[in-house]
Structure formats: structure tokens, C-alpha cells
Amino acid sequence: MASQELALKLQRRLQWEEGAEGGLQPAPHAAPAPAHEVPGRAPTACADAELSAQLNRRLDINEGTARPRRCKVFNPYTEFPEFSRRLIRDLESMFKKYDAGRDGFIDLMELKLMMEKLGAPQTHLGLKSMIKEVDEDFDGQLSFREFLLIFHKAAAGELQEDSGLMALAKLSEIDVAREGVKGAKDFFEAKVQALSCASKFEAELKAEQDERKQEEEKRRLRQAAFRELKAAFST
Numbered sequence: 611m612a613s614q615e616l617a618l619k620l621q622r623r624l625q626w627e628e629g630a631e632g633g634l635q636p637a638p639h640a641a642p643a644p645a646h647e648v649p650g651r652a653p654t655a656c657a658d659a660e661l662s663a664q665l666n667r668r669l670d671i672n673e674g675t676a677r678p679r680r681c682k683v684f685n686p687y688t689e690f691p692e693f694s695r696r697l698i699r700d701l702e703s704m705f706k707k708y709d710a711g712r713d714g715f716i717d718l719m720e721l722k723l724m725m726e727k728l729g730a731p732q733t734h735l736g737l738k739s740m741i742k743e744v745d746e747d748f749d750g751q752l753s754f755r756e757f758l759l760i761f762h763k764a765a766a767g768e769l770q771e772d773s774g775l776m777a778l779a780k781l782s783e784i785d786v787a788r789e790g791v792k793g794a795k796d797f798f799e800a801k802v803q804a805l806s807c808a809s810k811f812e813a814e815l816k817a818e819q820d821e822r823k824q825e826e827e828k829r830r831l832r833q834a835a836f837r838e839l840k841a842a843f844s845t
Contacts, residue, residue, distance in 0.1 A: 690758050692765065695814050698758070704782060705757050716752040730777040740774040 686698050693701070708724040709716055716724070718737055725732045732740065744756045744763070763769050764779035 684755050686755070686758055689755070690762060692762070693758070695818075701758060701761065701782075702754065705754050714753065715749075716757065718750070721752065725774065725778065728778065728781040730774070730781055732774045736774050740778070743769075743773075743775060 686693070686702075687695060690698065705716065706712075708720050710720050710723070711717070718734075718741065721737050721740065722732070725737070741750060741752060744752065744759045746756060746759075747753070760769075760775050761779050761782075764776055769776040769779070
């Protein structure tokens, strides 16, 4: 129904344009141009292009061939459950370290600097190829989600051994063994062990809560001991 309405609107716009160019009056059902605007080729063409794009996307959705539009806000802990909470925080710190523009993206030049600092410099085409492999929204730069996707693909064996993205994953200064993924020696073994733990996220969260409770209990005991000592001196 929506696609038929869009098609009808597009047809009416085209009929109105043809009538305006030929000196004819617009069709009765066509919306009249605002009094302060003079019908022209540029705004009409722009409107036609917009309507055409909307119609094409609606048809693609109906046929099941439309590419989904991803929301910019995402939860890395739920989208990448194979990563520990601490590992994600470290990867986020690394991402921010190389996001020199502080705009939430790593562009081509920032990626170039990153690879040079990691000791694996890439050519201009190589850098573009790296971005293209995980660039889900085709904006020519890496979002934090796309940055995490590099490590996800590396762990899943979806990257070529001699690719720039594999070099980035291997050379990143992230000690996975230290960051709590079951003491694994490297990232790829860590991935296997992490996947075998279905409730790893909940276990880590509980461990953090238990640690806070223990610290609170220690602080309470210290305060109680201090009060007792103070009372002994005051008597």
C-alpha cells in the first residue's frame, strides 16, 4: 500500500513538471506550488530523486533485498558476548587513543598512523581495503562497532593471515590473558574458551558485585575497629 502511494506521488510530480514546462495548468489533483516559490527544474528534480529513492527502498524492503539500516547506538557487551567486559573496555581505550579527531570514528589517516605505530605500515590502497572489509555503513571510516568487528572476525578465522586487519588484531597491545578470559595465552585461544562459557557475562558481573561487597565489608570492619579503639581511649 505504501509503495503504491509513493508511486502515485511520483507520477503526479512528473505530470506536474511536464505540464509546467509545456505551459499547461497542473492536474487538479496535484498539489499547487507555494505562492512564494517559482516552479523550477532544480527543486522538482530534487523532489523526484527523493521520491524515487524512497520508492526504490520500499520496493527493496517488500522484496527482502533491502540492506538494514543499523542504529548508531549499540551495546558492545551484548553484541560481542565472546569478549570479556574488561577486554571491551581496553579495546575502547585503544580506539579512543587513535581517534585523534575525537569524533567517534577512525578515519583513513588515523588508521594509517595506528598501523605505523603498531609496526605494520600499509599502503593507501591497503588502508582503504582494511576499512572496506568491515565498513558496514559505507562511510569510509571505522566506528567503534566496526573496530570490534575486526577482532571478532580475527577470532572467528574470517580474516586472511596476510591481511592488514589480521596484523592489526595480532599486534594490538591487548593482553587478553591478563584481562580475564580464563587465562588464555592469546586472543584466538581466548575466543574458543569464551564461547564455551554461556554465562560468562553474568559471572563477571557477579564477580564485580562480590568484590564491591567485600570491599564494603572490609571498610565496615575497619570503621568498627576504629570506633572501639577510640572508645577505649576515651574511658
